[in-house]
Amino acid sequence: MRARYSPALLFSPTELGPVRMTYLIRGKIALLLKIIIVSLTSAILIMLAQSAFAQREYVISAFLALTVLALALTYLTKISIPLKFFIPGILLLTAFVIGPILYTVTMSGFNYKTGNIISKEEAIVQVKIRGIEADPSGTSFDIKLGTYDGEEAILVSDITNLKYFISTKDSRTPVAANDVTLNEYGVAITAPNFRILTDAQMAGADKSYSKVQFQYEGEYFIALEGFEAGIVSRQVLEYLPASDEFKNLVNGSLYRDNGRGNYALVDDKSAILEPGWRAPIWFENYSKIITDPRVREPLVRVFIWTVAFALLTVLTTFALGLLLALALNRPIFGRRTYRSILVLPYAMPSVMSILIWGGMFNTEFGAINTLFGSDIAWFSDPNFARVAVILVNLWLGFPYFYLISSGSLQAIPSELLEAAAIDGANPRQIFRKITLPLLLQILSPLLIASFAFNFNNFNLIYLLTGGGPRSELDGEIAGATDILISYTYKIAFGTGTQDLGLASAISLIIFVLVASISLYSLRKSKVLETFG
Amino acid sequence: MKKWLIHDSWRHIIAISICLFALFPLYLVVISSFASSGSLQLTSFIPREISFKNYELLFNSPTIPYLAWVKNSLIIAGAVAVLSVIIGSASAFAFSRLKFKGRKQGIQLLLLVQMFPAILAISAVYVIMERVYSFAPSIGLGTRAGLLLVYLGGAMGVNIWLLKGFVDSIPAELDEAAKIDGASEVQTFWLIFVPLAAPVLAVVSLLSFIGTFNEFILARLFLVDMESRTVAVGLQQFIGGQYSQNWGPFAAGSILASIPIVIIFLSLQKYIVSGLTAGSVKG
Numbered sequence: 149m150r151a152r153y154s155p156a157l158l159f160s161p162t163e164l165g166p167v168r169m170t171y172l173i174r175g176k177i178a179l180l181l182k183i184i185i186v187s188l189t190s191a192i193l194i195m196l197a198q199s200a201f202a203q204r205e206y207v208i209s210a211f212l213a214l215t216v217l218a219l220a221l222t223y224l225t226k227i228s229i230p231l232k233f234f235i236p237g238i239l240l241l242t243a244f245v246i247g248p249i250l251y252t253v254t255m256s257g258f259n260y261k262t263g264n265i266i267s268k269e270e271a272i273v274q275v276k277i278r279g280i281e282a283d284p285s286g287t288s289f290d291i292k293l294g295t296y297d298g299e300e301a302i303l304v305s306d307i308t309n310l311k312y313f314i315s316t317k318d319s320r321t322p323v324a325a326n327d328v329t330l331n332e333y334g335v336a337i338t339a340p341n342f343r344i345l346t347d348a349q350m351a352g353a354d355k356s357y358s359k360v361q362f363q364y365e366g367e368y369f370i371a372l373e374g375f376e377a378g379i380v381s382r383q384v385l386e387y388l389p390a391s392d393e394f395k396n397l398v399n400g401s402l403y404r405d406n407g408r409g410n411y412a413l414v415d416d417k418s419a420i421l422e423p424g425w426r427a428p429i430w431f432e433n434y435s436k437i438i439t440d441p442r443v444r445e446p447l448v449r450v451f452i453w454t455v456a457f458a459l460l461t462v463l464t465t466f467a468l469g470l471l472l473a474l475a476l477n478r479p480i481f482g483r484r485t486y487r488s489i490l491v492l493p494y495a496m497p498s499v500m501s502i503l504i505w506g507g508m509f510n511t512e513f514g515a516i517n518t519l520f521g522s523d524i525a526w527f528s529d530p531n532f533a534r535v536a537v538i539l540v541n542l543w544l545g546f547p548y549f550y551l552i553s554s555g556s557l558q559a560i561p562s563e564l565l566e567a568a569a570i571d572g573a574n575p576r577q578i579f580r581k582i583t584l585p586l587l588l589q590i591l592s593p594l595l596i597a598s599f600a601f602n603f604n605n606f607n608l609i610y611l612l613t614g615g616g617p618r619s620e621l622d623g624e625i626a627g628a629t630d631i632l633i634s635y636t637y638k639i640a641f642g643t644g645t646q647d648l649g650l651a652s653a654i655s656l657i658i659f660v661l662v663a664s665i666s667l668y669s670l671r672k673s674k675v676l677e678t679f680g
Numbered sequence: 681m682k683k684w685l686i687h688d689s690w691r692h693i694i695a696i697s698i699c700l701f702a703l704f705p706l707y708l709v710v711i712s713s714f715a716s717s718g719s720l721q722l723t724s725f726i727p728r729e730i731s732f733k734n735y736e737l738l739f740n741s742p743t744i745p746y747l748a749w750v751k752n753s754l755i756i757a758g759a760v761a762v763l764s765v766i767i768g769s770a771s772a773f774a775f776s777r778l779k780f781k782g783r784k785q786g787i788q789l790l791l792l793v794q795m796f797p798a799i800l801a802i803s804a805v806y807v808i809m810e811r812v813y814s815f816a817p818s819i820g821l822g823t824r825a826g827l828l829l830v831y832l833g834g835a836m837g838v839n840i841w842l843l844k845g846f847v848d849s850i851p852a853e854l855d856e857a858a859k860i861d862g863a864s865e866v867q868t869f870w871l872i873f874v875p876l877a878a879p880v881l882a883v884v885s886l887l888s889f890i891g892t893f894n895e896f897i898l899a900r901l902f903l904v905d906m907e908s909r910t911v912a913v914g915l916q917q918f919i920g921g922q923y924s925q926n927w928g929p930f931a932a933g934s935i936l937a938s939i940p941i942v943i944i945f946l947s948l949q950k951y952i953v954s955g956l957t958a959g960s961v962k963g
Contacts, residue, residue, distance in 0.1 A: 492706060495945035508708065
C-alpha cells in the first residue's frame with residue numbers, strides 16, 4: 149500500500165480507486181514537501197561537513213556526512229519504516245547526548261588537565277618555543293614586522309650602535325644607515341626591499357611571526373617579544389625526532405616521554421617540561437580516587453554530605469507534604485484556596501526562587517535575620533549553610549509530595565480504614581499500621597526518584613551557596629555544601645587547576661550510582677504496576 | 681456546629697501555617713519590587729508606599745537589557761517546546777505502536793542515556809560546540825542557535841519517555857482501523873495520531889517550555905553576550921553577589937518572568953500531577 153510514496157507511481161494515479169484520492173493528494177504534496185525538505189537539509193549539512201573537513205574536524209565532518217546519508221536513505225527509499233520516525237530523534241540524541249557521553253568516557257582515560265590540554269604535536273612545538281634562553285647580557289632590539297622578498301622578516305634597529313639589519317629565518321642582511329628612514333624614536337621603519345606590515349596585517353600576524361626564529365649571530369637568534377621588540381636568544385632544548393626526546397644543548401641532559409603526557413628528565417622524573425599534552429593514562433583517574441588522599445578525602449566528605457542532603461530533602465519534603473495531604477484530605481472550608489497557594493512554590497521557576505532565597509539569607513539585610521532579630525552569617529558557617537540549603541529545598545519540594553500524597557491517599561480503599569475503625573483502632577493506629585505502610589508502598593518509586601534527582605540537584609547548590617563555605621587553606625576546592633555534581637563541576641571548570649580527566653571519571657561514577665538507583669526504582673514500580 | 685469547627689481546626693492551623701511558609705518569600709519579593717529604595721534591606725514587612733521605580737528601571741535602563749533577555753528566553757524555550765515535541769512524538773509513536781527488531785533494546789538504551797546527568801556531559805558539549813564554532817560560527821558556542829540544538833538533543837530522552845507513556849494510554853483501536861483501511865504508518869501518524877493526541881502534545885510541549893525556561897547552567901556557559909542571555913542567566917548575573925544593591929530591579933524582573941510560567945503551570949496542574957506520578961520529576 150505504501151507504493152503510493154514511490155516516485156514511479158506518483159505520475160500514474162489511475163490504478164488507485166477514487167476512495168483513496170484524498171490520501172493520494174496528501175501523499176503527492178507530502179512527497180514534494182519531503183523531497184524539498186530532505187534536499188535542503190542535506191545541502192546545508194553537506195556544506196557544514198565540507199567546512200568542518202577544511203577545519204580538520206574530521207569526526208564532526210564524518211558525522212555530518214553520515215547524517216546526510218542516513219537522511220537520504222531513510223526518507224527517499226523504503227529501507228525501514230520505524231527509522232522514518234526515529235531518525236531526527238536519533239541524530240539529535242547522538243550528536244548532543246550520546247556523543248558527549250562517549251567523549252566523557254574517553255576523557256576519563258586521559259591525563260587531561262590544565263597544562264595537559266593540547267595534543268602532543270602542539271606540545272612539542274610549544275616546548276621548543278619555550279626552550280630558549282636569552283643571551284647572558286640580555287640584548288634586545290627594537291623591531292618592525294614585515295616581509296622581505298615575500299618572506300616573513302623583521303627590520304631590526306640597534307639604536308645604541310646605529311646599526312640596522314633585516315632578518316628572516318634563513319638570512320641576515322645588514323642595511324646601511326643612510327638606506328633606512330627612522331621614526332621619532334630612532335627606529336628604522338623602511339629599508340630597501342622591506343615591506344612593513346600594515347595594522348590590519350599585524351592583527352593576524354601574531355601566530356606565525358611568534359614561531360619564527362630570526363637569524364642573528366651563530367647559535368643566537370632573535371625571538372619576538374610582542375610586536376615591537378626582539379630578544380637575542382638561543383635554543384636550549386632541541387627536539388630529537390628519531391628518539392622522541394628533548395636534549396638540553398647546554399648541559400646535555402635528556403628529557404623523555406614519561407608516558408603520562410610530559411617530557412621528563414631521565415635522571416629526575418619530577419622535572420618535567422611544560423606544557424604537556426593529553427595522554428592516555430587508562431584507569432589512573434579512577435585509581436587516583438581511591439589511592440590519592442588529596443582526591444579521596446574531599447570526595448568522601450562531599451559524598452557523605454550528598455547522601456545526607458538527598459535523604460534529608462526527601463524526608464523533610466515528604467513529611468511536610470504528607471502532613472498537608474492528611475490535613476487537607478477532608479473537604480474542609482477553603483481547601484481549594486489552600487491548594488492553589490500551596491502549589492505556588494512548585495509553580496515558580498526554581499532558578500528565580502533560589503535566587504530570591506539567596507537574598508533572604510543575606511546576613512546584613514536579609515529578611516530571615518530581620519524577621520528573627522538574629523545576625524547569623526548563614527553562608528559563612530558550614531552548619532548554617534547546610535540548614536539553609538535543606539530549608540530552601542523543603543520550600544521548593546514539599547508541594548510535589550503534597551500533590552502526589554493527596555492523590556495516593558484517595559487511592560487507598562476506604563473499606564480498609566473503616567474495617568480498622570470498627571475493630572476499635574484509633575486514628576493514630578490506623579495511620580501507623582495501615583495508611584502509612586500502604587502509602588510508602590505506592591510512593592516508594594517516587595521517593596527514590598526524588599532522591600536521585602536531589603542527588604544531582606546542581607542548580608540549588610550552585611545558585612544558593614556556590615558550594616561554600618570552604619576553607620581557603622591548602623587550595624581545597626570542596627565546600628561544606630558542595631554535592632558531588634557541583635564539586636565535579638568545580639574540578640572541571642573551577643578557577644584553579646581544571647582537571648577534565650578526573651572530573652569525567654567522577655562523572656561516570658555518579659552516573660553508575662544514579663542509574664542503579666533509578667533502575668532499581670523503575671523495576672520496583674513495574675512490579676507495583678503488575679500487582680496494582 | 682461548634683464541635684465540627686474544633687474537629688477541623690488542626691487542619692486549618694496546619695494549612696494556614698504552611699501557606700504562610702509558602703507565601704513568605706513571594707510576599708517579600710512582591711513588596712520589595714514595589715519599594716522605591718530598591719535595596720535588600722526591609723524597613724518594614726508592611727509596605728508603606730507603592731512605587732514603580734524598579735519596573736521602570738527594568739525597561740529603561742541601558743545596563744539591563746531585560747526585554748532582550750525575555751525575548752531570548754521566549755524564543756529559545758518556544759522553539760524547543762515545539763520542535764522537541766514534533767521530533768519526540770514521532771519516536772514515541774514508533775516505540776509505542778510499531779513492531780521492529782531492537783525495540784526493547786532501544787527503549788532500554790534511551791532510559792539509560794536519559795539517566796546520564798546532563799551537567800556531567802557539559803564539558804564534552806562545550807568542547808564539541810567550541811569546535812563547531814571554528815567552522816560554523818553561527819551555530820557554535822556562544823550562539824542562541826547552538827544552545828537550541830543542544831537543548832533539543834537533551835530534551836529528546838525525557839520527551840520521548842514522557843510521550844511514550846501518553847501514547848501508550850491512547851487506545852490503539854483507531855490506528856488499527858486506519859491500518860485496515862489501508863493507511864500507511866506515516867499517514868496514521870499524521871492523520872490519526874497527531875490530531876488525537878493534540879492536547880497531550882500541547883501539555884508536553886508546555887512542560888518542556890517550562891523546563892527550558894528554567895535551564896540555567898548550559899545557558900550560562902553558552903551565552904556570554906549581555907544581549908543574548910536568557911532571563912534566568914541575565915538576572916542571575918545581574919544580582920550575582922550584589923544582592924544589596926540590585927535587589928529591587930531583580931525582584932521586579934523575577935516576578936514578571938515568573939508570572940507566565942506560574943499561569944501555565946496552574947492551568948496544567950491536572951496533567952502535570954498525573955505526569956508526576958508517572959515518574960517524571962520537574963527540574
